[in-house]
Amino acid sequence: MRESFVRALTALAESDPRIFLITGDLGFGVLTEFAERHPKQFLNAGVAEQNMTGVATGLALHGRIVFTYSIANFPTLRCLEQIRNDACYHDANVKIIAIGGGFSYGTLGVSHHATEDLAILRALPQITVVAPGDLWEAAEAAKAIAYAPGTAYLRLDKTAAPDTRRPNESFQLGRARRLREGQDLTLIATGGILGVALAAADELGVRGVACRVLSMHTVKPLDADAVLGAARETGGILTIEEHTIHGGLGGAIAETCMEAGIVPGVFARVGLRADFSSTVGSQAYLRARYGLDASSIAARALALVGRAN
Amino acid sequence: MTTPLRLVSPTPSHHADMPAHIPELARRVRRHALHMTNRGGSSHIGSVLSMADIVAVLYGGILRLDAADPQWPDRDRFILSKGHAGAGIYAALAECGYLDVRQLDTHCQDGSLLSGHISHKAIPGVELSTGSLGHGLSVGAGMALGAKLDACEHRVFVLLSDGECDEGSTWEAVLFAAHHRLDRLVAIVDYNKIQSLDTVENTLALEPFAAKWKSFGWSVREVDGHDHVALWHALSDIPASANLPTCVLAHTTKGMGVSFMENSVLWHYRTARAEEFDAALRELDSR
Numbered sequence: 152m153r154e155s156f157v158r159a160l161t162a163l164a165e166s167d168p169r170i171f172l173i174t175g176d177l178g179f180g181v182l183t184e185f186a187e188r189h190p191k192q193f194l195n196a197g198v199a200e201q202n203m204t205g206v207a208t209g210l211a212l213h214g215r216i217v218f219t220y221s222i223a224n225f226p227t228l229r230c231l232e233q234i235r236n237d238a239c240y241h242d243a244n245v246k247i248i249a250i251g252g253g254f255s256y257g258t259l260g261v262s263h264h265a266t267e268d269l270a271i272l273r274a275l276p277q278i279t280v281v282a283p284g285d286l287w288e289a290a291e292a293a294k295a296i297a298y299a300p301g302t303a304y305l306r307l308d309k310t311a312a313p314d315t316r317r318p319n320e321s322f323q324l325g326r327a328r329r330l331r332e333g334q335d336l337t338l339i340a341t342g343g344i345l346g347v348a349l350a351a352a353d354e355l356g357v358r359g360v361a362c363r364v365l366s367m368h369t370v371k372p373l374d375a376d377a378v379l380g381a382a383r384e385t386g387g388i389l390t391i392e393e394h395t396i397h398g399g400l401g402g403a404i405a406e407t408c409m410e411a412g413i414v415p416g417v418f419a420r421v422g423l424r425a426d427f428s429s430t431v432g433s434q435a436y437l438r439a440r441y442g443l444d445a446s447s448i449a450a451r452a453l454a455l456v457g458r459a460n
Numbered sequence: 461m462t463t464p465l466r467l468v469s470p471t472p473s474h475h476a477d478m479p480a481h482i483p484e485l486a487r488r489v490r491r492h493a494l495h496m497t498n499r500g501g502s503s504h505i506g507s508v509l510s511m512a513d514i515v516a517v518l519y520g521g522i523l524r525l526d527a528a529d530p531q532w533p534d535r536d537r538f539i540l541s542k543g544h545a546g547a548g549i550y551a552a553l554a555e556c557g558y559l560d561v562r563q564l565d566t567h568c569q570d571g572s573l574l575s576g577h578i579s580h581k582a583i584p585g586v587e588l589s590t591g592s593l594g595h596g597l598s599v600g601a602g603m604a605l606g607a608k609l610d611a612c613e614h615r616v617f618v619l620l621s622d623g624e625c626d627e628g629s630t631w632e633a634v635l636f637a638a639h640h641r642l643d644r645l646v647a648i649v650d651y652n653k654i655q656s657l658d659t660v661e662n663t664l665a666l667e668p669f670a671a672k673w674k675s676f677g678w679s680v681r682e683v684d685g686h687d688h689v690a691l692w693h694a695l696s697d698i699p700a701s702a703n704l705p706t707c708v709l710a711h712t713t714k715g716m717g718v719s720f721m722e723n724s725v726l727w728h729y730r731t732a733r734a735e736e737f738d739a740a741l742r743e744l745d746s747r
Contacts, residue, residue, distance in 0.1 A: 237588075
């Protein structure tokens with residue numbers, strides 16, 4: 152996903168001199184082409200994320216569209232107050248890129264598990280929060296946040312769903328994409344785990360449960376119409392995120408339904424319920440361990456619609 | 461009510477000598493801040509009195525600004541990183557014609573836009589909202605980097621407290637500015653040697669302070685932060701050294717101008733009321 156993002160940003164920088172990329176000393180090999188092609192639009196701020204975010208705000212207030220780049224929790228939690236006070240409060244064009252969403256860096260340990268970022272960033276005022284599900288969404292999201300006024304957070308995953316783009320489709324921030332049709336249940340996923348959600352939907356189809364699948368790439372602002380449509384028109388909602396269940400996608404969707412008074416027939420959240428994962432492993436391993444793999448999700452869905460075996 | 465001084469000018473200042481109105485501006489900043497913190501029941505009068513002379517010199521002629529066009533692209537940028545002393549900047553902006561002086565009466569009142577820690581929302585002339593320490597120098601460095609990349613003439617002045625030099629983020633910015641040779645960036649430290657609960661020396665000692673900035677690659681000027689002429693000269697020719705960011709270490713007295721507030725930890729938070737307020741006002745008026 153990061154390659155798709157960097158390719159899109161490199162092309163964008165070609166046509167728009169305002170685009171500026173700051174890395175927090177990460178992106179070995181990945182950012183080389185951008186740095187070589189656009190040396191005046193690139194800077195390595197060193198291992199200093201608070202300063203990186205402050206500098207990005209200053210440059211943005213000077214007129215640049217600034218992307219900050221790092222991995223896991225470093226460009227977000229480490230410098231959360233700079234994001235809040237400096238970038239968001241000043242409506243600065245600072246676009247925060249975290250690669251390694253969820254368990255992308257599963258083997259590296261708790262420090263590198265980005266599993267609360269969506270909830271925390273979503274709570275900030277004046278920010279757009281995006282977690283694309285496939286490579287096309289990642290590239291489109293990069294372009295979209297560049298020109299959405301103000302601060303944005305883009306969470307990129309090591310994994311991505313197989314290409315989901317339909318002919319002539321255009322990407323819109325805040326507008327969910329309906330990728331499968333079905334009336335028994337709606338699976339709503341955000342981020343690279345979208346691929347797992349689609350696989351689960353396929354498995355459920357074989358078992359006779361027809362699922363609508365939504366890619367909710369934008370967690371904030373949330374596409375309330377798509378959520379309420381799913382609640383009204385299908386048997387219920389199962390939310391899927393590689394993230395804590397506290398305050399993330401599932402929470403946002405529940406809030407939206409409850410407040411609108413449109414309660415889904417059934418509702419459950421697939422996400423992380425345990426504490427820190429001191430156990431390490433590949434992303435696939437950790438997904439399976441915490442019930443985020445396709446068969447676990449399918450089993451959860453079957454139970455939810457009362458079809459458990 | 462006295463008429464605002466309306467001092468700022470977009471014309472580059474080439475005065476060899478300090479403008480004569482600076483002492484009066486300093487007196488008014490102190491007086492306004494005393495009234496504002498009294499009415500609003502707010503803190504940090506000691507911090508405002510500490511920096512008042514620095515602020516008066518900046519707004520009295522160093523900063524190239526245009527009150528009629530607060531977003532003028534070539535204006536100098538000023539960031540109050542020690543945002544808790546916001547009352548002093550609101551006062552200076554009012555005297556320079558950015559705000560109605562009467563608006564100062566709303567400071568920290570219910571429904572006011574003039575927050576205790578400085579905010580830019582709907583307040584023309586404020587570049588950056590601060591209040592959490594250790595943010596201003598990074599943002600100023602970003603602004604100075606932008607100016608350098610685009611070969612702009614304007615400068616970026618950031619006023620810091622000594623206490624906020626406890627923050628690691630301040631030193632991240634210090635490293636960054638020197639590395640990128642941000643010679644249009646000026647960090648002014650209001651070095652009054654007292655922080656929130658105790659002296660700097662007893663909290664987290666900063667000495668040898670000037671040597672620290674120098675060793676990080678800055679050009680350092682040490683100056684009496686209450687001597688208008690000395691401040692004027694220290695801030696007039698920027699950069700102090702070619703290709704280096706400039707640090708002006710301004711030795712100050714917290715609470716300067718009100719004898720019973722001077723060098724007292726108490727007046728970081730205390731609000732002057734009743735007899736204390738009257739006595740402080742008498743002292744400021746007699747200056």
